[in-house]
Amino acid sequence: MSKTITNVTVENLFTRIKNKTAKIGIIGLGYVGLPLAVEIAKSEYNVVGFDVNQQKVDSLNNGHNYINDVNDEDLVKIVENNKFISTTDFSQIQQIDVVLVCVPTPIDAHQHPDISYIQSATKNIANYIHDEMLIVLESTTYPNTTKEVMLPILMEKGHKVGEDFFLAYSPERVDPGNENFKTKNIPKIVGGITEDCTMLTSMFYKSVLNSNIHEVSSPAVAEMAKILENTFRNINIGLANEMAIICNKMGIDVWEVINAAATKPFGFMPFYPGPGLGGHCIPIDPFYLSWKVKEYKYHVRLIETSSEINNYMPEFVVERSMKILNEVKKPLNGSNVLLVGAAYKKDIDDIRESPIFEIIKYFEGHGANVFFNDPYISEFNFNGKKYVSFPLNKENLSKMDLSIIVTNHTSLDYKLIAEHSKIIFDTRNAMGNYSGIKGQYYKL
Ligand SMILES: NC(=O)c1ccc[n+]([C@@H]2O[C@H](COP(=O)([O-])OP(=O)(O)OC[C@H]3O[C@@H](n4cnc5c(N)ncnc54)[C@H](O)[C@@H]3O)[C@@H](O)[C@H]2O)c1
Structure with missing residues (x-):
């Protein structure tokens, strides 16, 4: 029946x-x-x-x-x-x-x-x-x-x-x-x-x-x-971020290293470092697995370790910024810092879980004046404060002590940034091949 x-x-x-x-x-x-x-x-x-x-x-x-x-x-x-x-x-x-x-x-x-x-x-x-x-x-x-x-x-x-x-x-x-x-x-x-x-x-x-x-x-x-797909990305980005930290200590360009390794036609897939993970998936999904697997008395290790490294990146960006400003005898306290890009990745308007929030938290904790610009995001609220996109123009850029590329949107006016920023800190290697940079240029 x-x-x-x-x-x-x-x-x-x-x-x-x-x-x-x-x-x-x-x-x-x-x-x-x-x-x-x-x-x-x-x-x-x-x-x-x-x-x-x-x-x-x-x-x-x-x-x-x-x-x-x-x-x-x-x-x-x-x-x-x-x-x-x-x-x-x-x-x-x-x-x-x-x-x-x-x-x-x-x-x-x-x-x-x-x-x-x-x-x-x-x-x-x-x-x-x-x-x-x-x-x-x-x-x-x-x-x-x-x-x-x-x-x-x-x-x-x-x-x-x-x-x-x-x-x-x-x-x-x-x-x-x-x-x-x-x-x-x-x-x-x-x-x-x-x-x-x-x-x-x-x-x-x-x-x-x-x-x-x-x-x-x-x-x-x-x-x-x-969950495997997104954990794979989380962990490989964690590895790229750890390589960035190590390379910085050793004075080696991590981007050049990754691009060199990527010439291997098998057994290697390039992942790139950045200012921290963001979005609704990669930073979050692995925790669904680590939580569930506790039911089986197993403690995931790789996910915890890579998340620790990825979560440290916004702080690392601020620490590096402090050292960069120190070279021109400027304290972070009182400096004007422009964060270029707020979305968690390029060419989208999604700000969920974006590393910009942690970066702002650390910068403001050190007394910096933080500004942001994003072609896709006009404003957002964070910690009870409203942040409105700061127009990218010659005058505004020249008022900044440091311009940080947080998100490498394709539509950003990199020529303008290159010509009118005093110091650029590029966390995405967005301008690594750009020849018209007038001020000082640093990469993650
Ligand atoms: N955004 C991505 O890139 C992406 C990619 C792959 C998978 N996912 C997964 O897809 C799922 C959805 O993600 P998203 O990015 O589309 O989220 P989202 O926040 O953009 O959209 C979710 C929508 O569901 C609505 N909603 C909430 N509770 C509801 C309910 N009880 N009944 C009806 N509608 C309800 C919300 O109002 C919202 O419009 C998540 O599990 C996410 O992890 C997202």
Whole structure:
């Protein structure tokens, strides 16, 4: 009996995905959810976006975009054609066939995972769950979240997974600002609770994306694969940062070292140092694993060590700045310091977890007057103070004792910085090959 029901359920969902009559819901319309919603709506599905933020919902329904990676015209078109409607009303989940969860997964002050957003989104789905529904978690999280956290909530009303509804994990790997790889062409990993869950999820992504879909045996494998990818980056950046500290002590140019090592065509992949990690992923995701693995009485070591090095970088930048100013007999106390770039990486407007906050904290702790400029960020609040982007011009640059390149945005006017800064401290090697520098130039 149940076997027959299973087949009918799978078949109905299969058909709706195949002929694109399935209605798709995206929960969480941020850096991950919005580009995904737009791709899905562009591929002819009808999409409903769910968010708790009324302002975002209103903005989208008026065709106003707030994510750089989303094309404004694409958004206007799908909104005008009624392919994409956004709402804060979760009861509309009743009409949804496939729902993708893209909510935040931060850490708390004790570096413990905060999965409350996943729990709350799952409860909203569970309130309106119905037969023939596919639910996919895309948020980054620790292994077994899908099975241990989401599944019990979804089964509370008696619906059976793999029979009445389907559940899978498929991590989002989007890299905001990356011109070559976007939501549409980044390969997907898919791990379902049952084989049918995996099959339906793969089929859905194949119907939207232009990328390979790699199926794995369980959600836990897919969850762990995502954590491995980001831990790999965290640790390799940690190594590059430690090399920068060592090279500085030894008077060797770390950038030249890395570029030399990168000529090896196998067995080496270049990672570069910087003023500290930032963003919603690389500094945070490894802690999801280190927290979870404590349950197994294991203490992760590499993650802790690389995070220690990465977390030290903002302080290292300020210590180096102090030494640089010392060479021109200037104390940091009372000096004017311009931080060029505030976003955590180049060519994006995302300031979450940016190292600029720690850098400001240390500089102001030493009595420096801190200014910032970022072409993508006009202002931000930190420690109860408002920071407004300081225009980059000849006059302003010449008032600064030190200009620090924190983020190497492509659109920055490096010529202006080179010609009118007294001292440049370049933490990204953005100007290493620039010949027109008039003042003094230092690299990380
Ligand atoms: N930003 C990235 O580069 C990136 C890349 C890959 C994976 N991820 C992962 O994707 C997930 C989402 O990240 P993001 O950068 O898109 O976050 P974000 O903060 O940009 O967007 C999340 C959205 O979810 C909304 N939200 C919060 N709680 C909600 C709820 N209960 N119901 C509905 N909406 C809710 C927020 O209002 C926000 O609009 C995280 O797990 C992150 O680690 C992010």
